[in-house]
Amino acid sequence: MNQGPVPAGARALDAAPLLSVSIVVYRPDLAMLERTLETLAAALRRLGLAEKTPLYLIDNGAPEQAAPVPDAARRDLFELHELRGHGNVGYGRGHNLALDQACSRYYLVLNPDIEVDENALREALDFLEAHREAGLLSPLIREDNGEQAFLCRRYPSVLDLFVRGFLPVPLRRPFARRLAHYEMRDVMDAKRVFWDPPIVSGCFMLFRTETLKRLDGFDPRYFLYFEDYDLSLRTRKLARVVFVPEVEVIHHGGGAANKGLKHIMLFAQSAWIFFRRFGWKWL
Known part of the structure; x- marks a missing residue:
């Protein structure tokens, strides 16, 4: 039976890729970036997609400092899009350059220091397909040593951020109970799905693109x-946020205090913007 022509919008939706991935780099560790892309490719293979996955590599370095594209980015699994020459516009703006071009059903914001478990994307997309109310998925993030990194957070106070970000580990001990509450250790573990954490980490954020x-x-x-803190809180006004421990990654990042005075100043500036927007909480 003739059903008539398929609407243009439906044809566009059917033709859209399942997933897009954006990675912002600035003078990256090339070996680590290669590892990130290799593990991402392995996870994509487990999906068994017929189409290539758009991969947006956004280089925020100056044109004369542009990083070479890793060999792993040129594999057949990826439809590579290089965005460079715009200078250091910042982490969030860099990802936004790619988002403007994306038309996939799902969109992964990924750090260049992440190792993706080979089953992570399959588990994540299966979960999102089964739970239409979820707009943002956060994975179980492990440290280099394999221990769980508690990167889902409650709304922070200024004191929480100072202790967590800048005090040496021995000096944090009197604040251990407070930090555990901030890091949601009382309600989160590596076994249970947890709905609606207030804040999730920007190192791996899997969104419905819409x-x-x-x-x-x-x-x-x-x-x-703090761009991920901001985005997490805003997402909760449109859709549910969910932590899914079956989706695993390893994060090789570090805190602002370990990166010098410039990063400390950037951290403080962004904290000021965040608290002015969402409300100050000192203690």
Whole structure:
């Protein structure tokens, strides 16, 4: 029976890729970036997709400092898009450059220091297909040593951020109970799905693209730090956020205090923007 022509919008939806991935780099560790892309490719193979996955590599370095593209980015699994020459516009703005071009059903914001478990994307997309209310998925993030990193957070106080970000580990001990509460250790573990954590880490954020576009991506006022806090809180106004421990990654990152005075100043500047927008909580 003739059903008539398929609407143009439906044809576009059917033709859209399942997933897009964006990675912002600035003078990256090339060996680590290669590892990130290798593990991402392995996870994509487990999906068994017929189409290539758009991969947006956004280089925020100056044109004369542009990083070479890793060999892993040129594999047949990827439809590579190189965005460079715009200078250091900041982490969030860099991802937004790619989001403007994306038309996939799902969109992965990924750090260049992440190792993706080979089953992570399959588990994540299966979960999102089964739970239409979820707009943002956060994985179980492990440290280099394999221990769980508690990167889902409750709304922070200024004291929480200072202790967690800048005090040496021995000096944090009197604040251990407080930090455990901030890091949601009382309700989160490596076995249970947890719905609606207030804040999730920006190192791996898997969105429904429609949700992320409705939010206009990251707030460009943040150059570095707190853009994921901001985006998490805004996402909760449109859709549910969910932590899914079956989705695993390893994060090789570090805190602002370990990166010098410039990063400390950027951290403080972004914290000021965040608290002015969402409300100050000192203690």
